[in-house]
Amino acid sequence: MTIRNLEDQDFLRISTNLNHWWGGRDMVDMLPRLFIEHFKNTSFIMEENGETLGFVIGFVSPVNSSNAYIHFVGVNPNVRKQRIGRTLYEHFFHEVKDKGCKIVNCVTSPVNQPSIEFHLKLGFKMKDGDFEVKGIPIQQNYDGIGIDRVLFEKSL
Amino acid sequence: MTIRNLEDQDFLRISTNLNHWWGGRDMVDMLPRLFIEHFKNTSFIMEENGETLGFVIGFVSPVNSSNAYIHFVGVNPNVRKQRIGRTLYEHFFHEVKDKGCKIVNCVTSPVNQPSIEFHLKLGFKMKDGDFEVKGIPIQQNYDGIGIDRVLFEKSL
Numbered sequence: 393m394t395i396r397n398l399e400d401q402d403f404l405r406i407s408t409n410l411n412h413w414w415g416g417r418d419m420v421d422m423l424p425r426l427f428i429e430h431f432k433n434t435s436f437i438m439e440e441n442g443e444t445l446g447f448v449i450g451f452v453s454p455v456n457s458s459n460a461y462i463h464f465v466g467v468n469p470n471v472r473k474q475r476i477g478r479t480l481y482e483h484f485f486h487e488v489k490d491k492g493c494k495i496v497n498c499v500t501s502p503v504n505q506p507s508i509e510f511h512l513k514l515g516f517k518m519k520d521g522d523f524e525v526k527g528i529p530i531q532q533n534y535d536g537i538g539i540d541r542v543l544f545e546k547s548l
Numbered sequence: 549m550t551i552r553n554l555e556d557q558d559f560l561r562i563s564t565n566l567n568h569w570w571g572g573r574d575m576v577d578m579l580p581r582l583f584i585e586h587f588k589n590t591s592f593i594m595e596e597n598g599e600t601l602g603f604v605i606g607f608v609s610p611v612n613s614s615n616a617y618i619h620f621v622g623v624n625p626n627v628r629k630q631r632i633g634r635t636l637y638e639h640f641f642h643e644v645k646d647k648g649c650k651i652v653n654c655v656t657s658p659v660n661q662p663s664i665e666f667h668l669k670l671g672f673k674m675k676d677g678d679f680e681v682k683g684i685p686i687q688q689n690y691d692g693i694g695i696d697r698v699l700f701e702k703s704l
Binding site for chain 1: 560563564577579582585586588590609611617619655691692693695
């Protein structure tokens with residue numbers, strides 16, 4: 393099992409698997425090639441025997457170099473519950489901390505309960521929202537009208 | 549008519565207009581808030597009397613600080629053909645050149661003939677493709693399976 397930086401030639405393999413890995417949701421538009429081409433220095437893939445186990449795509453914020461942002465994390469459905477997401481996140485934390493980051497942010501959909509639990513287990517705090525549903529603070533229309541988000545932040 | 553950096557509070561107004569400005573195409577997923585939140589230092593909006601005339605969203609590549617990338621440009625359909633796109637691009641060129649960039653890249657859809665003409669008029673060159681249609685070089689599956697792109701590059 394190895395973790396390495398993403399490379400340009402990984403893009404199509406990742407993009408092709410996206411909708412399957414996300415249980416049929418149409419995710420391809422959310423990951424154009426620019427994210428790998430320009431953020432591969434802070435984006436990683438985990439592999440075993442040539443198979444992709446997971447990947448994480450993030451960057452150091454150009455607006456505030458002490459903040460990092462994780463845009464995308466994906467784990468192969470064949471290898472769920474094996475701490476692959478956690479290992480990729482921890483690898484990312486380590487790398488951006490080396491670059492001087494003190495905080496990592498990310499967002500998820502309020503309906504994605506497994507993602508919310510995953511981030512809480514990793515030590516993320518939920519930021520205040522416009523309202524709460526079952527204790528989850530939600531920012532309404534965060535990514536556009538009707539696109540609510542839960543916002544996470546973790547100190548490194 | 550003023551040009552200023554995008555700010556977080558501009559996001560929802562821009563996102564809400566996207567589909568209308570793009571003639572009904574569903575573009576909202578392609579512009580999550582992160583692009584404004586983290587790239588507002590190199591992203592700009594043009595306004596007149598409180599109305600948004602256009603905006604451009606781009607960044608300096610973290611992988612290669614002499615390259616800039618333009619992700620999104622939008623012009624209000626009420627004020628087309630008034631060189632607003634050109635003015636926003638030229639503002640972006642000036643700002644990223646000041647930051648040390650020597651090259652600007654962007655991509656467009658092969659079916660978007662007005663966009664192709666716009667970039668050529670601004671001095672962009674088309675990069676080689678996998679095949680050509682009516683003289684336009686096209687990179688097949690560039691942004692995912694079935695998502696072909698024309699690639700542009702301009703020296704500053």
